[in-house]
Amino acid sequence: MQQMSVPPKRDPAPTRLAYRMNRLWLTPVFRALLRVGVPSFCVVFSAGWYFSDQDRRDAVNLAFVDMRRAVEERPEFMVKLMAVDGASVEVDQDIREVVPLDFPISSFDLDLEEMRETVSGLDAVARADIRVKAGGILQISIVERVPTVIWRSRHGLELLDDEGHRVAPLASRADRPDLPIIAGEGGEDNVAEAMKLLQAAGPISDRVRGLVRMGERRWDVVLDRGQRILLPEQGALAALNRVIALSQAEEMLERDLVIVDMRNAARPTLRMAEEAVEELRRIKTLESGATNR
Numbered sequence: 001m002q003q004m005s006v007p008p009k010r011d012p013a014p015t016r017l018a019y020r021m022n023r024l025w026l027t028p029v030f031r032a033l034l035r036v037g038v039p040s041f042c043v044v045f046s047a048g049w050y051f052s053d054q055d056r057r058d059a060v061n062l063a064f065v066d067m068r069r070a071v072e073e074r075p076e077f078m079v080k081l082m083a084v085d086g087a088s089v090e091v092d093q094d095i096r097e098v099v100p101l102d103f104p105i106s107s108f109d110l111d112l113e114e115m116r117e118t119v120s121g122l123d124a125v126a127r128a129d130i131r132v133k134a135g136g137i138l139q140i141s142i143v144e145r146v147p148t149v150i151w152r153s154r155h156g157l158e159l160l161d162d163e164g165h166r167v168a169p170l171a172s173r174a175d176r177p178d179l180p181i182i183a184g185e186g187g188e189d190n191v192a193e194a195m196k197l198l199q200a201a202g203p204i205s206d207r208v209r210g211l212v213r214m215g216e217r218r219w220d221v222v223l224d225r226g227q228r229i230l231l232p233e234q235g236a237l238a239a240l241n242r243v244i245a246l247s248q249a250e251e252m253l254e255r256d257l258v259i260v261d262m263r264n265a266a267r268p269t270l271r272m273a274e275e276a277v278e279e280l281r282r283i284k285t286l287e288s289g290a291t292n293r
Helices: 016-025 028-050 054-072 090-097 113-118 191-200 237-248 274-292
Strands: 080-083 125-133 137-144 149-153 156-160 166-170 181-183 207-212 218-223 228-229 257-261 269-272
Touching: 016 218, 028 228, 054 149, 080 090, 113 125, 113 137, 137 156, 149 218, 191 218, 191 237, 218 237
Parallel strands: 080 137, 149 181, 181 207, 228 257
Antiparallel strands: 125 137, 149 156, 156 166, 207 218, 218 228, 257 269
């Protein structure tokens, strides 16, 4: 009897290739590469191929620009007018000149920080705040510098605030008779000291014509009738108070004096007017002649 052949049993163990593929699939890097890397590569490759054509790039750019402008020019983003608060008529006009805008304009086209720096650069502006308010209003709020003194320089008259900042030019002294005047090189850098001296000169303020900065080091107080008080470089306020006290006690400034020199605190010097000196000499001559008789 012929025996039947039995097929060999299949080996359940995986093949070497299947084993290696299973091990490779268990690797996190390989899985991430297949799930993320390959799709990303396909997308990037497709996009690169599509945008390799200049016409396609131009079409996409144009579509993006149109879409952006459509959003920026919506009515709720349009600025229709500009309002300036806290400014005088002259400063208001200056602001509108340095910030020339054609309304309506999109708020996306406004560089508010650059505009603020431009407005703050005006001499008369101490501080500026710019914002876009609801209703399409560009609101500019400023704080103006307040002129406290007139500075006479080689270039003419200028208004300065209490910190010495230039506020505006002045055509004539008569335009601001309420403000004191200072002169001399370096005067604009010492306005604070000048204001203290002018305040201390209150008892003789009706006679004070102004202050002159001498040698960029010290002050002279100029009075009417051609009189001057020469103050020292250090201790100017104390020296001026001393002169005012002497004037109130002995009416020193009412006499025929030209200069009260206080530069040397230990040795104040008085200089009389020429006419007073001649009169004094004449009186001494008469007294001397009467004595000889």
